[in-house]
Amino acid sequence: MKLAVDAMGSDCYPVPDVAGAVLAAREAGRGDSIMLVGDEGRIRAELEKHETADLPLSIVHASEVIEMIDRPAQAIKSRPDSSIVVGMNLVKSGAADAFVSAGNTGGVLAGALFRLGRVRGIKRPGLTTLFPLPTGPVVLLDVGANADCKAEYLHQFGLMGSAYAERVLGKTSPTVAILSNGEEPGKGNALVKEAYGLLHASPLNFIGNIEPKEFVTGVADVVVTDGFTGNVAVKLAESISKMLINMIGDQIRASPITMLGGLLAKPAFRRVKEQLDPFKVGGVVLLGVRGVVIVAHGRSNDVAMKNAIRQARVAVEGELLVTIEQGLAAYEPARGGNTQE
Amino acid sequence: MKLAVDAMGSDCYPVPDVAGAVLAAREAGRGDSIMLVGDEGRIRAELEKHETADLPLSIVHASEVIEMIDRPAQAIKSRPDSSIVVGMNLVKSGAADAFVSAGNTGGVLAGALFRLGRVRGIKRPGLTTLFPLPTGPVVLLDVGANADCKAEYLHQFGLMGSAYAERVLGKTSPTVAILSNGEEPGKGNALVKEAYGLLHASPLNFIGNIEPKEFVTGVADVVVTDGFTGNVAVKLAESISKMLINMIGDQIRASPITMLGGLLAKPAFRRVKEQLDPFKVGGVVLLGVRGVVIVAHGRSNDVAMKNAIRQARVAVEGELLVTIEQGLAAYEPARGGNTQE
Secondary structure (H helix, E strand, O other): OEEEEEOOOOOOOOHHHHHHHHHHHHHOOOOOEEEEEEOHHHHHHHHOOOOOOOOOEEEEEOOEOOOOOOOHHHHHHHOOOEHHHHHHHHHHHOOOOEEEEOOOHHHHHHHHHHHHOEOOOOOOOEEEEEEOOOOOOEEEEOOOOOOOOOHHHHHHHHHHHHHHHHHOOOOOOOEEEEEOOOOOOOOOOHHHHHHHHHHHOOOOEEEEEEOHHHHOOOOOOEEEOOHHHHHHHHHHHHHHHHHHHHHHHHHHOOOHHHHHHHHHOHHHHHHHHHHHOOOOOOOEEEEOEOOEEEEOOOOOOHHHHHHHHHHHHHHHHOOHHHHHHHHHHHHHHHHHHHHHO | OEEEEEOOOOOOOOHHHHHHHHHHHHHOOOOOEEEEEEOHHHHHHHHOOOOOOOOOEEEEEOOEOOOOOOOHHHHHHHOOOEHHHHHHHHHHHOOOOEEEEOOOHHHHHHHHHHHHOEOOOOOOOEEEEEEOOOOOOEEEEOOOOOOOOOHHHHHHHHHHHHHHHHHOOOOOOOEEEEEOOOOOOOOOOHHHHHHHHHHHHOOOEEEEEEOHHHHOOOOOOEEEOOHHHHHHHHHHHHHHHHHHHHHHHHHHOOOHHHHHHHHHOHHHHHHHHHHHOOOOOOOEEEEOEOOEEEEOOOOOOHHHHHHHHHHHHHHHHOOHHHHHHHHHHHHHHHHHHHHHO
């Protein structure tokens, strides 16, 4: 398996990007190789800091970089030799099986759409996160690719998310739900109500609407929502968690006794942080484009990058793309059938 | 001031409802009175458990009850002698200045629309919560009255929320923002983008879009959103907080040392809980109907009910309704001006 990794992606590129690729290369199986995409000189200098002898690492030069502040679509079109575009081209030509980048999410999204295109039949790719819960990660999409969605997109998100939960997380007949403001079938906004009907009629293991209180129990393996609500939800969960942890920290530091208590309880706090660590699972996946594309967090460190690369490997091994294509093919006739009614 | 309180509202009615009214009556000023609305026999029996001599409490009999499981609009129409409808009638006739209920939120909303109607010019009332943050409560609306919104509604939510922050929370020139998936003016879904233009052109102290990470800092006094996103956001924040507290508790109980630490740190946890206690501020307010209507949480205890009644009193004292009407009048010409351009 050949994996392409953007060396110029993260906020501190190329340091964690290259270090993560080195860690991943040490984990790699026989026949696997990792291509670092970006400025050859800088990558080479970075690689020299590590022990890389005999590791299956190579460099694919790309002279340009798309920065976090760049306007995605514009940058992709005006910088054909950027590491993102070069990485996508490697996937398109078959030289790489997947591309992993910690760069500008919009840039990766635009690059994937522009260079790889959508899976035949898929209306909109969905940015898919593995939301960390005590019961394990939940597949949540869309978390930002499509601020405005049609019911048909949510239906397809369910299909793609289900394929992902099955092939990458190893779930059998994953449960699929819609994030809503109420559980009953009639609840939700107009989009949710319409998507409910489509998902209910689909062959997916659809369990209906779930409210946030059910969401956090992990009752659904896959949760679909529009990209606006999904993005706000993911960011809100992160912000509320941080706020709460900070509030507890402040109150613990308010007296010597609570401070001693906090010190003794520290291992408990550390374990909670570990359980919810978004870096443990890797990055977000762009489902619905013709290639395996993983977007790691801009703040990724070397371990987070390594995990994102592993996530790409599992997706390729699980034949995620074929599963989505086949799932879509299986559901297309069903749609045809509905039309005949 | 005369306040009507639903005695048959909360999950455990009439116990906390009556007890809360008794607490509120003890706090009441000269000339204030509280009417308990509901089954006279049950209220009387409940009142006998308290020391109520000389308290300005009276009973207004209502023979029917709208339960939590009832379908709101249907129940309101078929039960004209329910405590919710009778309470609304008291406000409509001027016999009461406000109505407080811990009952079925949809029922209160339907009752208010059906019996009181909307403030002239207001397209949709907004269910408004005071979201607890370390920096103080933030006015957030809509949190559930309108799952599907037009930009115009969000605009009016800004106006009503601003009036509320000014008159009830005592803020001067409250800052107003839209909850969004990005800060820049061009970010958001189609609704947010359109509402941005309307709010930007309004005389409100509009500070633009905010993401959840800014929301939790309290940078905006008033945050507007559609009722679907708002409802999901409030429920998600609650669920994530509970989940995190439970996770920390579980990990603390995992070893004797962390357990000792947790015991010593307990006062810190208690203070955080107090800071975020939704019962401290009272209930949600239905802004945009012709009357002051507060919906307390179904799980309210006596103190929560007392706080919701106090919230109603402050809203009446602050002439909230007149402020909204005047604010709307002031902004109507501005709209006319825009149309002429």
